[in-house]
Amino acid sequence: MFQYVVRRILYMVPTLIAVTIISFVVIELPPGDYLTNYVNRLMLQGEFLDEAQLEALKVQYGLGQPIYIRYLKWMSGVVRGNFGVSMEWGKPVGELIGQRLLLTVVISLATTLFIWAVAMPIGIYSATHQYSIGDYIFSFIGFVGVGVPEFMIALIFLWVGFSRFGVNLSGLFSEQYVEQGWSFGKVVDMLKHMWVPLIVLGLGGTAGMIRTTRANLLDELRKPYVTTARSKGLTERKVIWKYPVRLALNPFVSGLAYLLPGLVGGSTIISVVLSLPTSGPLYLKSLQTQDMYLAGTFVLMFSVLTVIGTLISDILLGVLDPRIRYE
Secondary structure: OOHOOOOOOHHHHHHHHHHHHHHHHHOOOOOOHHHHHHHHOOOOOOOOOOOOHHHHHHHHOOOOOHHHHHHHHHHHHHOOOOOOOOOOOOEEEHHHHHHHHHHHHHHHHHHHHHHHHHHHHHHHHHHOOOHHHHHHHHHHHHHHHHHHOHHHHHHHHHHHHHHHHHOOOOOOOOOHHHOOOOOOHHHHHHHHHHHHHHHHHHHHHHHHHHHHHHHHHHHHOOOOHHHHHOOOOHHHHHHHHHHHHHHOOOHHHHHHHHHHHHHHHHHHHHHHHOOOOOOHHHHEEEEEEEEHHHHHHHHHHHHHHHHHHHHHHHHHHHHHHOOOOOO
């Protein structure tokens, strides 16, 4: 096990370097750069920059240098903990991401716990009560949850709240708390608004996990070792929970590979629709404006967390499932 972990950690280094190079190049692929987009926006507003100002901005952001020089400059700063300055916002990238990171983690973690708490028992019930009325009901809900896009559910929530109850369900805070610092009242206000993104984000994930857990558990319950356990006189509860349920939960563990980057990135589309102050809309904005240092830092964070999450999930799968051998 120790050798496996060390080998995987060593593999992480070239993987992450390759990811940063590819992502940095991809961000630069669209025609022009941040300065081109900035000038175009000014022209639409009736404002113009003279050549001297353009050259000064090019020097300031290093846009006149070759792409590999800008990449090496950015990576040398990353090694020292300096992710550069956002061109769009004029602030350090670390500060911008840090301002939204806490809320993103809170929402994503709450959504994940909600999905696990709901999907796990329902999936087990559906598998152990196959073709019952409850199984049909949960299967129908699962198909609806998988088939309906999350942003559509968000729009329906907003429309019903505003048209029927005159309530704006977007955002995470009431108007009086938006600009205020953190306090007990602000935390309580956030919890009052949390249920909308929790349900919208959790419905699709819960539906998919119910279907996966049900299918995996049904597959395990049909295997010979379950029949052997029953023939030995074990109680039905022990037969089901000792191994089949344990092995059917592999998707929950393997999902850790995407849980960590999801905690940081959140759901971008839902965050935009519901006006959530998370990191998703900031990441989208950085891509639209070709804010290379901000976008590149997001991609780097997602890559690091994905690689770490994959390593953790692989180790936990080996502990959970005795059939997995690292040799």
